[in-house]
Amino acid sequence: MVRVGIFGATGFTGIELIRILSKHKDAKIVYLSSQRYNSRVISDVYPSLEGFCENKLEDMDLEKAASVCDVLFIALPSGYAYEIASKTLRKVKVIDLGADFRFDDYSIYKEWYTGNCDEYDKIERVYGLPELYRETIKKAPIIGNPGCYPTSAILGLAPALKSGIVEHNVIIDSKSGVSGAGHSPNQINMYVECNNNIRAYNVAKHRHRPEIEQELTKIAGQNTRVIFTPHLTPMTRGILSTMYCNLKKETRIEDVYDIYKDFYKDEYFVKVLKPGNYPATKNVYDSNFCQIGFEIDKHANTLIIMSVIDNLIKGASGQAVQNMNIMFGLPENTGLDMVPTIP
Numbered sequence: 020m021v022r023v024g025i026f027g028a029t030g031f032t033g034i035e036l037i038r039i040l041s042k043h044k045d046a047k048i049v050y051l052s053s054q055r056y057n058s059r060v061i062s063d064v065y066p067s068l069e070g071f072c073e074n075k076l077e078d079m080d081l082e083k084a085a086s087v088c089d090v091l092f093i094a095l096p097s098g099y100a101y102e103i104a105s106k107t108l109r110k111v112k113v114i115d116l117g118a119d120f121r122f123d124d125y126s127i128y129k130e131w132y133t134g135n136c137d138e139y140d141k142i143e144r145v146y147g148l149p150e151l152y153r154e155t156i157k158k159a160p161i162i163g164n165p166g167c168y169p170t171s172a173i174l175g176l177a178p179a180l181k182s183g184i185v186e187h188n189v190i191i192d193s194k195s196g197v198s199g200a201g202h203s204p205n206q207i208n209m210y211v212e213c214n215n216n217i218r219a220y221n222v223a224k225h226r227h228r229p230e231i232e233q234e235l236t237k238i239a240g241q242n243t244r245v246i247f248t249p250h251l252t253p254m255t256r257g258i259l260s261t262m263y264c265n266l267k268k269e270t271r272i273e274d275v276y277d278i279y280k281d282f283y284k285d286e287y288f289v290k291v292l293k294p295g296n297y298p299a300t301k302n303v304y305d306s307n308f309c310q311i312g313f314e315i316d317k318h319a320n321t322l323i324i325m326s327v328i329d330n331l332i333k334g335a336s337g338q339a340v341q342n343m344n345i346m347f348g349l350p351e352n353t354g355l356d357m358v359p360t361i362p
């Protein structure tokens with residue numbers, strides 16, 4: 020039985036971790052932290068957990084957490100994980116849902132995030148996208164769980180870039196549900212601001228751009244540039260990323276389908292749709308799946324790829340549990356085998 024602790028248990032990703040792990044047959048939640056609700060029972064704060072999880076919320080106590088847990092999930096805003104991970108290193112595995120361990124290069128992390136990690140380069144960690152890094156995740160002491168937009172974009176683009184059929188300049192147009200912004204009230208997630216409304220934000224300067232470029236450059240084997248525009252849409256959950264790549268030469272859609280099917284042939288959580296079928300966020304709602312579809316615009320010789328995920332599951336807590344399963348030698352879909360919710 021894997022003993023689990025969660026820092027930041029009352030946020031959206033923390034609650035989603037509890038929901039998944041409370042039904043995970045090989046994991047047991049033994050430690051939950053919260054500043055705001057310290058000493059309350061989690062199901063009093065979130066009655067949806069009544070009968071599923073009755074743990075008491077505690078103050079953040081690194082020593083205690085490291086001594087009673089086998090793995091710690093950090094579901095806090097970015098900037099906290101370095102201190103937690105460095106103080107608990109080798110005593111317990113760490114999976115950070117924030118951005119602190121996603122970057123290969125500290126100067127890029129510092130340019131986009133505010134955390135301080137003096138020994139960044141010395142910390143052994145792996146970018147936690149199982150479809151690309153499964154073998155290194157198995158032995159990693161620390162996982163930097165990918166961002167939600169990067170998960171949808173990288174999974175959607177990897178086969179095309181790896182196979183070399185497209186140029187290395189990509190346009191990514193993404194739409195996210197409001198839960199992507201977390202549960203703390205701010206102007207962006209107020210009902211009256213986001214209901215009946217759709218808008219772009221952080222245009223040409225979103226912090227997920229360098230994360231996406233880092234990974235796509237490694238996959239493509241050469242410098243890859245992206246133009247990334249995120250949009251906030253009036254949905255609770257879900258991300259749709261639509262991506263545009265110039266084809267190097269005329270290509271048949273059946274050949275693109277074969278490339279994608281082959282790339283993901285062993286992947287349980289990635290579903291490649293047949294040509295003519297397009298993904299929708301509802302196809303993966305409340306599940307750990309990513310669905311990918313595509314079309315060729317012959318007029319512009321452009322490959323258009325569409326990728327959908329549930330931002331809170333494959334884009335965060337589900338992927339984090341998938342990583343935990345890999346690290347502890349469990350079947351990868353343990354606790355994650357949910358059928359998407361319709362309608």
Ligand SMILES: NC(=O)C1=CN([C@@H]2O[C@H](COP(=O)(O)OP(=O)(O)OC[C@H]3O[C@@H](n4cnc5c(N)ncnc54)[C@H](OP(=O)(O)O)[C@@H]3O)[C@@H](O)[C@H]2O)C=CC1
Binds near residue numbers: 033117167198331335
């Ligand atoms: N929402 C999403 O779709 C995704 C989120 N992520 C990442 O996961 C992490 C958690 O995100 P999410 O669950 O959405 O965030 P929330 O805002 O919903 O929750 C964060 C929790 O962290 C605790 N906390 C501790 N210190 C602070 C602080 N200084 N400011 C705010 N909260 C604090 C709070 O709990 P308390 O007050 O009880 O201690 C809060 O509930 C973030 O790093 C985020 O970037 C990654 C992918 C997708």
Ligand SMILES: CC(=O)N[C@@H](CCC(=O)OP(=O)(O)O)C(=O)O
Binds near residue numbers: 118195196
């Ligand atoms: C809709 C919305 O606001 N989404 C968030 C995604 C946050 C996230 O998951 O990013 P990190 O884990 O990299 O901080 C945003 O655009 O910042």
